[in-house]
Amino acid sequence: MKHNSFFRRYLGIPYIIYLVLFVVMPLFVLIYYAFTGRDGSFTVKNFIGFFTQSNTLGTLFYSVVLAFTTTVVCLLVAYPVAYILATSSLKKKSVILMAFVMPMWINFTLRITALKEILTLIEHNLAFHPFINSVIGMTYDFLPFMIMPIYNVIMGIDKSLTEAAGDLGASTLQSFTKVVLPLSVPGIISGVTMVFLPSMTNYVVLDMLYNSTYIMGSLIGSYFSAYDWHNGSMISIVLLVIILLMTALTGKKDGKGDGKKKEAYV
Amino acid sequence: MRREACRFISKILLGTVAMSVVTIGSGGTVSVSADDKTKGKDKEVTLRICNWEEYIDEGDWDEEEKIELEDGTVIFGENNILDDFTELYYDTYGVVVNVEYSTFGTNEELYNQLNLGDVYDLVCPSDYMIMKLMVDEEVEPFDKSFFDESNELNYYVKGVSPYIKNEFEKNKINGEPWSKYAAGYMWGVTGIVYNPDEVTYEEASTWSILQNEKFNRQVTIKDNVRDAYFAAMGIYKKDLLMDKSFTESDNYHDELSKCMNDVSKDTIDDVEDVLKDIKDNVYSFETDSGKSDMVTGKVVANFQWSGDAVYALDQADEDDFYLEFAVPKECSNLWFDGWVMLKKGIGQDEDKKQAAQAFVNFMSRPDNVVRNMYYIGYTSVISGGDDSTVFDYAKYCYEAEEESEDNIAYDVSYFFGNDSDEEYIIEAEPDAMRRQLFAQYPTKEVIARSAIMNYFDDDASVNINQMWINVRCFDLKDIPESVKGMLILVFVIPLVVIKIKYGGYRRRISS
Secondary structure, eight states: OHHHHHHHHHHTHHHHHHHIIIIIHHHHHHHHHHTBOTTSOBOSHHHHHHHHOHHHHHHHHHHHHHHHHHHHHHHHHHHHHHHHHHHSOOTTHHHHHHHHHGGGGSOHHHHHHHHHHHHHHHHSOGGGOHHHHHHHHHHHHHHHHHHHHHHHHHHHSOHHHHHHHHHTTOOHHHHIIIIIHHHTHHHHHHHHHHHHHHHHHOHHHHHHTTOOSOOHHHHHHHHHHTTOHHHHHHHHHHHHHHHHHHHHHHHHHHHHHHHHHHHHHO | OHHHHHHHHHHHHHHHHHHHHHHHHTTOOEEEOOOGGGTTTSEEEEEEEEEETTOSOOOOOOGGGOEEOTTSOEEOOOSOHHHHHHHHHHHHHSEEEEEEEEEESSHHHHHHHHHTTOOOSEEOOBHHHHHHHHHTTOEEOOOGGGGOTTSTTOHHHHHBOHHHHHHHHHOEETTEEGGGTEEEEEEEOEEEEEOTTTSOHHHHSSGGGGTOGGGTTOEEEESOHHHHHHHHHHHHTHHHHHOHHHHTSTTHHHHHHHHHTOOOHHHHHHHHHHHHHHHHHSSEEESSOHHHHHHTTSOSEEEEEHHHHHHHHHHHHHTTOOOEEEOOSSOEEEEEEEEEEEHHHHTTOHHHHHHHHHHHHHHHSHHHHHHHHHHHOOEESBOOTTOOHHHHHHHHHHBOSSOOTTOEEEEOHHHHOSSTTOOOEEEEOGGGGGSHHHHHSOOHHHHHTEEEOOOOOHHHHHHHHHHHHHHHSOOGGGSOHHHHHHHHHHHHHHHHHHHHHHHHHHHHHHO
8 A cells, every 4th residue: 555655646747847847847937937038137117008008908908808709609509509409318419519529530620621611611701800710710710619618517416306306396498597507617617727717829710711900919929030039928928827817716616516516425 | 027027928938828829820830850760869950930821842743744855855753852861961970950940820920939939940921020130130141151152052142143142241230241141942923914905014013003983992012011912002102113213313312211121200190191092992801812813813913022912822723723923113022031040049059050041952952942832922032153053944834836927025134144244044935024924023123113012110110010900990980870770770779679588588487
């Protein structure tokens, strides 16, 4: 037993090495660049610049609106699918679920290229609707990330809870809104974080669907390709802090949800 | 000291990360070495080359791709050209050269890689990046022996086009000509590829097509600040550029160069407005989709480098789709990609330097020039000198199949001719003035109105990049007041609702 736990501890080493080399150290490098100027001296100019330049704020706004819309659309599409799949008595559930997840196995640039042609057939000229196209592209890309966690959470809800709600006189709708929906909030939250955050920076979709407006990812990229690593790093850091704050906010609720789920299982 | 150390560590780290990204992204470093048996006995030298992606013949041609020229010369890319170089180098010098070949996607990417500490011996950036590297004193000059025309292996000096040679000697950085540090590889101009069913030649022959509302959302421009800036300058300075007293003045070429390299703050501000206009009119800022979008009919015209224009027209021909190429009448951007040796890589190593120079010469050997040109579609700076292979190849590609009165005499003497009285004329199809030949070897008139775009100094660089970001970023001022109100509703109300609802449930459950 003792030997076992001793051995186990060492299993974590590869991950720790990975973490330090590719997560922690680069983070310090980012912080270093974010708070230095071109001459290498300490400065907070980049930090102030982030909040005073209309460019970064405009881009932040555009990214947030884009990510928000994508998330809402994803949620509206994903929830019913996950709910129906999880609660139906279909035998081949996993097959249907696979049909939603399978596109993820195909290279995403390939998928977006295909989507581009489909959208061109519908709209004729993509350049007139860059925002909507981007939302469609992102939704297409991130939908599985929304379906999976919601599906898993709904699967985990004890059937007897809805039965009990029914016994106590709740209609199907009521038992959904008062039992299933609140209990699936943790799934929604983890789905939202998995969709919202990447869609703020995934500029490849925008590039491929001919949206010429920058989002945060492309703005960072443009600073880096202009040899301005300092402003690029600063934007990354601020974005990271925003993301951390959001996960901290949602994580709290997520954690409580998990706790509840565990209690339910106990 | 500490900062130095920190910098060093950060460079190594960023380098590792960037390297792994680059390796994954670009298909990795290809290592080519001679037969293993020869190792151990012979002297070895490692040559680290970094070139553009898909910018060299990789061999493996089909039998039908074999090029048979008029004089019976047969050119066939059987092996990777790097393997051929290794073989030749061993045969000539008895030295095993290990070529470590990697690629980059943009000049900026290469520059960042070099700054991160990646070491290469020989790289092939564009004109302005060569200038920047010269200013930074990163480049190693070629040996005297490299310029010795009596050595038959010096294919570069013997074969480089007199026109290109002149440009490389004329353009100077800190009083030193480019030719001392750089050997040309490929060159070209910029222009517009268009679909003649939708766009007339006149409409395509001006940078203003990017602003032309007739083609609203049907034209693309490059997603690249330098190309976009040049095109917008063509529009912004149109009146001057088209003015007869300007074009016919004695020092037209110098004035043109000065005009197109204007990076004063005021000009940048005005160009920003032009580019914003362009942004509202074009289909997109594209990096690589322009060619295929022409064929699928998404766009009717796009900004293109001449080498890519050749490729685009070739591809379209294969799909039975007819495209043409025009160079705006205002001006065009003359560009080069060239080989430069890097001090950091070569160091004091004479063997390495010799190998690097031999590589440049090998790439300039007429048959290899043809192989590369065939493979990548761009135009080599090599005209061949006494050797007619390159000109024969141009004839092989573009000479009219049938004799006809409509055929035109296409003059490329400026490029191939060593003496003024030598004439190099290709009897070409009637449409050659708008087709591949025109893109491959632009006419003398186009060359006359072409300017090289210098590198931006630090101030200009900051201003222009800021300008570019201003163009591309969403402007908060663009939001109408009514939308602002709606947005607040859309964002704030759900948050409040969720808060109340969610908080409510929590209370109920916990009670």
